[in-house]
Amino acid sequence: MGDNRYPAFGVLLVDDEQPWLRSLSLTLEGPGGITNLLQCADSREVMTILEQQEIGLILLDLTMPHRSGEELLGQIVAEYPHIRVIILSGMNQLETAVSCMRAGAFDYFVKTVDEDRLVDGVRRAIKMIELESENHAIRRRFFYDQLDNPEVFAPIVTNSAAMRARFQYIEAVAPSTQPILITGESGVGKELVAQAIHTLSAKEGSLVSINVAGLDDNVFADTLFGHVRGAFTGAENIRKGMIEAAAGGTLFLDEIGDLSSASQVKLLRLLQNGEYYPLGSDQPKQMTARVVVATHADLDAKMAAGTFRRDLYYRLYSHHVHLPPLRERKDDLALLLDHFLTEAAVKLGKKKPTPPKELVVLLSTYSFPGNIRELEAMVYDAVSQHNQKILSMKSFLARIDTQVEPLPLDQTHSFSNPFSSVENLPTLQQAGKLLVEEAMNRSTGNQSIAARLLGISQPALSKRLK
Structure with a gap:
């Protein structure tokens, strides 16, 4: 398990003045809620820290003994281009600020700036780094079809x-x-x-x-x-x-x-x-x-x-x-049905029933307004009533019938008319034939289910097919 420090990467504060480092840390930790902080008072140690720690953001003072901020900025940008650098200067020098931004700094602040503006600038940089990291992770996972924690x-x-x-x-x-x-x-x-x-x-x-x-x-x-x-x-x-x-x-x-x-x-x-x-x-x-x-x-x-x-x-x-929705995941129906049958049998203290082959076909013709939760309720209801080897489809049929009520004839205009853009209308016989073919296709050849889709009896459908 990880810790609760924010952000996930280190934020390195570099300044030769210890009181300023302490003050900056308190500002970022308090109002800013930024707690994953490291301090460095000797500019000669910065590159060593970057080798040893996972740093994502550096707040870098410009004027320091040994190595100046500008010199360090050039080396950091060259060797660690993924690390963002915010320059902090004791003086408001426009020319220096422009020079640092051109050299690759993410932002530039004068040390006397309002605390809220500084914290907002640091938070903005953190969000940018997080988004870049996420984009990289998304591209890598999709490119390699990778799932690290299935x-x-x-x-x-x-x-x-x-x-x-x-x-x-x-x-x-x-x-x-x-x-x-x-x-x-x-x-x-x-x-x-x-x-x-x-x-x-x-x-x-x-x-x-x-x-x-x-x-x-x-x-x-x-x-x-x-x-x-x-x-x-x-x-x-x-x-x-x-x-x-x-x-x-x-x-x-x-x-x-x-x-x-x-x-x-x-x-x-x-x-x-x-x-x-x-x-x-x-x-x-x-x-x-x-x-x-x-x-x-x-x-x-x-x-x-x-x-x-x-x-x-x-x-x-x-x-x-x-x-x-489940109606867009119908390939999962067989898997979900088996999962809920197993689960329901255990919870209800029954032997897992065998579903009839046509049950998945029946379920695939239903739109499931309640989605997976509705399927789960259907299965539990069926298993609670089950007392034979093969699971009865009776409760499934009853549930689907109560959920799907045929529209009154005067409301059928609410469907978009599939023939409205057809120049030459099919005959009634041709249209009926196409409807029957589609119903048989959706029911994978099951006449009983196809008849239900068409709103006619199975003998009437059988007669049409003959």
Whole structure:
């Protein structure tokens, strides 16, 4: 397991003045929350440190005895081009600043600059380094079709190439400190993905999950931030918020699309500043948890309607994982069916039943609005009623029939007409023949299932086929 220092790589502070090094460290650690710091007061030792430590960012003083900052900058850029260098100077010299930027410095600050501006500059550099590292990891994984930790994704039952691509992306971005947005319909497995992200991040803290749907603004704030004694009527004891419970770990906020407007503002400030105030307190606390959010809602539509903030959306969109619905993963149906049959048999204390061959075909003709969670419920229901060797399809058929109701004739216009762009219309007989062929194709030749798709009896279909 890793430690909780931020960022994952070292930030090296180089200055010959020890008091300034101590002051800079306190500034970065306190308001900045940047804790993975190393100090160097002798410029002659810098290159040795770079050989021995994993350094991603250097804050480099210009005027030092032995070796100047400009001399070191040239050598660092030549030998360690992946390391970002921020120059710190005691004087505001425009010409020197331009010279350093041309030589390869990432940024340039005067030591007397406002602390917040300096911390923002360092955080900006850290984010740039993290994004470059993630992009490199993503390219490497996709190029070699590489998955380093397949065991982490074992709870997500799939053989889908689309899902494997998402796993590769998750592996690349899991170590990041930026938020991750997981989208997808209800029942696709967003919670399992959040767990995989937490496991891959190798954080020492816990995964703390909150479903924020239906929470009013006061309850949301109290749940997240906690409160001090006397914060409001009835607050007789201190309450630690979920952010504190997730310290050094992962905070998972589910159904983020249902947050009230006031709560969205609070979450945005938390993500922007990295700090929060327990209710009734004027002492800020630093957030050390990684934030993962999920929603089944269409956030684009919510933004267009004005019910979801664009600035919050773009803050959450640093990394995005969209999980496809089960109807787009039908190759996984047989695998998932077998998995849930095994699981249900164990939990219900029964021998695992054998499913009829046509069951997977039947399931493949259904759109699964409830996705994997709905399939799981179907299987558990069937196994609970099972008392023979072959699993009955009766409960599956009943469930599908209640979910799929044929449209009344006066509503059939809601379907897009497949013949509207055809110049020469087929005859009724030809159209019927094409429909029957398609139904037989979708049912892999099973007349009973094809007849259900067409809304006719099996004898009527058999007659048409003859």
